[in-house]
Amino acid sequence: MPHHDICILGAGPGGATAALHLANAGQPCLLLDRAAFPRDKVCGDALSGKVLMELKRIDEALPARLGALPTQVPSWGIDFFAPNGRRLAIPFKPKFDKATDRPAGHVAKRMDFDNFLVEEVRQRPEIDFRENVDVARTERTPAGGWQLFDKVGQEIATCRLLLVANGAQSAFARQVAGHALEPDHHCAGLRTYYRGVAGLSPDNFIELHFIKEFLPGYLWVFPLPNGQANVGVGMLSKTVAAKK
Secondary structure (H helix, E strand, O other): OOEEEEEEEOOOHHHHHHHHHHHHOOOOEEEEOOOOOOOOOOOOOEEOHHHHHHHHHHOOOHHHHHHOOOOEEEEOEEEEEOOOOOEEEEEOOOOOOOOOOOOOEEEEOHHHHHHHHHHHHHOOOOEEEEOOOOOOEEEEOOOOOEEEEOOOOOEEEEEEEEEEOOOOOOHHHHHOOOOOOOHHHOEEEEEEEEOOOOOOOOOOOEEEEOOHHHOOOEEEEEEOHHHOEEEEEEEEHHHHHHOO
């Protein structure tokens, strides 16, 4: 297999963004993902102003291209709901004008947003992007680089520098980098999509509901195009386990 200077594991937002920044710097890289895009990802699907700033760093035109997609809605703020049901509305920008202001946030399914970034990756000749490649094992080489192997032990590639961006369940993060899971600070998320949802904010504010039984977690309702909504809950993993 050919040797690569830089290899990135995972083509989600972290890996795809890293590859695009490298491409902008004229640095070729190998980008691997075990899935084929578009693929689903459990998430709340809300994209903050920080996401837009990062897109702008890659390409000034990227935020506008995202905003033109029919698979997203612009979001103008957050509605916080206390355990007693009272609402606190926080706009991302005071006295915003939807006719003239650029949205400070968006909501888009991760299936669509991640594929939006991957489509940018596909256009860059500096990025060797390969899907359906499952890296099961990594080994250091005598020269200080890395060898990548599949499940049957066949070598996939070698590289000098390895960037690992393959998610919260990364075996590399646990086994090689030594990032042990801390149950007291780890959350479980459950998400589903509903159609025909009424009563959502006309300005696509995302909703965070702090329900007594879920604290310190919360329930969310995030608007999506065509009357859909992303509805989910995040709770401490130890609470989920204790209550079965």
